[in-house]
Amino acid sequence: MEKVWQELTERFDQEFGRGGERRRFFTPGRVNLIGEHIDYNGGRVFPCALDIGTYALVRPREDTLVRFVSTNMELKNQVDISRICYEEKDEWTNYPKGTILQIQEHLAAEGRDAGVIGGMDILYHGNIPNGSGLSSSASIEVLTAAVVNQLWNLELDMVTLVQLCQKGENTFNGVNSGIMDQFAVGMGRENCAIYLDTSNLNYEYVPCVLGDLVLIIGNTNKKRGLADSKYNERREECNRALTELQKVKKIQHLCELSAAEWEEVKGAITDDTICRRAEHAVMENARVKEAVAVLQKNDMVRFGQLLNASHDSLRDLYDVTGSELDTMVEEARKIDGVYGARMTGAGFGGCTVSLVKKEAAERFRREVGENYQRRTGLMPEFYIVNIGGGAREIL
Numbered sequence: 149m150e151k152v153w154q155e156l157t158e159r160f161d162q163e164f165g166r167g168g169e170r171r172r173f174f175t176p177g178r179v180n181l182i183g184e185h186i187d188y189n190g191g192r193v194f195p196c197a198l199d200i201g202t203y204a205l206v207r208p209r210e211d212t213l214v215r216f217v218s219t220n221m222e223l224k225n226q227v228d229i230s231r232i233c234y235e236e237k238d239e240w241t242n243y244p245k246g247t248i249l250q251i252q253e254h255l256a257a258e259g260r261d262a263g264v265i266g267g268m269d270i271l272y273h274g275n276i277p278n279g280s281g282l283s284s285s286a287s288i289e290v291l292t293a294a295v296v297n298q299l300w301n302l303e304l305d306m307v308t309l310v311q312l313c314q315k316g317e318n319t320f321n322g323v324n325s326g327i328m329d330q331f332a333v334g335m336g337r338e339n340c341a342i343y344l345d346t347s348n349l350n351y352e353y354v355p356c357v358l359g360d361l362v363l364i365i366g367n368t369n370k371k372r373g374l375a376d377s378k379y380n381e382r383r384e385e386c387n388r389a390l391t392e393l394q395k396v397k398k399i400q401h402l403c404e405l406s407a408a409e410w411e412e413v414k415g416a417i418t419d420d421t422i423c424r425r426a427e428h429a430v431m432e433n434a435r436v437k438e439a440v441a442v443l444q445k446n447d448m449v450r451f452g453q454l455l456n457a458s459h460d461s462l463r464d465l466y467d468v469t470g471s472e473l474d475t476m477v478e479e480a481r482k483i484d485g486v487y488g489a490r491m492t493g494a495g496f497g498g499c500t501v502s503l504v505k506k507e508a509a510e511r512f513r514r515e516v517g518e519n520y521q522r523r524t525g526l527m528p529e530f531y532i533v534n535i536g537g538g539a540r541e542i543l
Contacts, residue, residue: 152203156219156273160205163217163224164269168207171299172542175291176201177282178332179365179501179533180492181341181356182458183436185466187326189386190347190401191433194440195328196356197336198365199536202274202287206295209267214248216241218272229267234320243285244270244292246320250312251296251304265300277529280367280499282492286329289313293334294539306539307349310334324380336538343440347401354440356535361448361487364504364512366480367529368520370472370497378468379494382425389426392417402426403433428465432458452487452503459490459500468495475523476500479516483508 153172160170176197183193209215215226218240225241232249234242252262272291276284293309296302304312313330317323327346335342340353390402396416399405405413410430417423435454442450459477463469469477473491477500480489485508492501504512513530520528 152273153205156203156205156271159217159219160207160269160271163271164207164215170205170207171295173204173206173291173295173298173540174201174542175287175294175539176333176336176536177276177284177287178329178336179282179363179499180328180332181501182439182455182490183328183432184458184462184490184492185382185468185494186403186429186432186436187328187344187346188324188383189390189403189429189433191403191429192343192345192436193328194341194343194354194436195332196341196535197332197538198276198282199534200275200282200531201333201536202272202276202284202291204273204291204295205271206299207269208299209269211267213267215267215269216244216272217270218274220272220274229265230263240285240288242321243288243317246316247289247292247313248296249320250316251293251302251309254304254308254312255302264302265296268295268299270295277367280365280493282365282499283329283333285317285323286313286325287333289316290330290334290539294541298541306334307331309539324383332538334539336536338537339535341443341535343436347403354443356443358503360506362504362506362509362532363535364502364509365492365531365533366476366500366502366516366520367531368472368476368497368499368524369526369528370470370524378496382466382468385422385425386429388419389417389422389429392422393426402429405430407431407434424465424467428461431465432461435461448487448503455488455490455501455503456481462491462495466495470496472497472524472526473500476516476520476528479519479523480512482519483512483515486512 178195180195212229217224223239255262276282310330341356344351439454477489480502485505487503489502
């Protein structure tokens with residue numbers, strides 16, 4: 149790890165010059181173990197933070213200029229912190245810009261001096277593959293929030309920072325995301341998954357000690373071109389389903405319904421496609437509840453079966469997988485020692501997550517990789533990941 153910081157220090161000096169105090173920060177990526185496409189339906193999700201993520205070296209400035217550089221992106225940018233606005237040409241830097249603006253507005257709304265936030269030089273470095281669906285954008289947002297909070301002693305709690313990051317993504321960047329990604333990377337805890345109720349942000353940490361199993365992330369390396377448009381389309385379809393169901397049942401979110409209640413009221417939805425979307429949401433929420441219970445009993449066989457059922461529902465009812473994700477999951481399930489495999493993230497490309505016996509991990513990488521490449525023509529990547537902690541300053 150020190151080698152990474154040393155390389156970042158050298159790059160920082162090249163970009164911004166020597167001298168001054170540099171502070172180190174890290175925010176993880178995340179994988180959602182189960183509970184997909186329900187964080188915007190008032191559902192319960194079960195993500196965990198990873199030991200890969202986004203690093204930053206930061207140095208405060210005496211003026212109001214913020215200079216952004218990333219080792220992963222060509223674009224470098226600078227903005228005056230008192231004049232932040234969305235600019236399409238600013239590309240990835242709109243994520244940290246939106247976060248800073250939301251913190252400024254939050255301070256102002258509380259009657260505090262938003263001008264206390266000054267300029268800074270910040271160098272980002274991520275080892276989360278861009279476009280993989282492991283929340284590289286949320287990681288950058290929450291990292292920026294943690295930096296601003298610490299550098300200027302704002303004393304905002306992490307849940308507030310997480311909410312401001314989501315608001316920035318929604319209102320500043322126009323991405324209609326739920327709260328799960330930012331919450332997972334901000335609130336992660338080592339060797340625990342987060343059982344999060346997205347309708348009220350109640351949460352609990354559930355120990356997730358895998359023993360002789362490992363989590364393997366499989367990156368399809370399929371560009372997620374459809375992800376944003378289809379994501380918004382699915383949200384709209386779920387809203388239509390909710391509107392229909394509210395005519396016969398007093399609910400605020402689809403995921404308030406139990407499986408039994410769903411059977412009673414699903415006839416109120418006349419469109420078959422809309423009905424399938426809602427059925428996924430309700431049943432996925434039920435799977436999350438069961439998954440937490442069986443994990444607490446260390447029943448990894450049943451936990452893996454629930455991962456499989458989640459993917460099948462995302463494929464058959466929610467239509468968000470696509471041939472690449474389906475192919476990778478099919479090949480994963482052929483390997484002895486695989487307990488379960490599913491897509492994770494928005495879909496239409498991105499990543500899978502598989503629960504695999506340690507002794508089968510190398511065979512998994514080799515055979516799934518070869519067969520996936522043969523069938524799709526794409527070269528996949530695999531990462532054996534650990535469950536790590538949330539956003540933090542590295543002292």
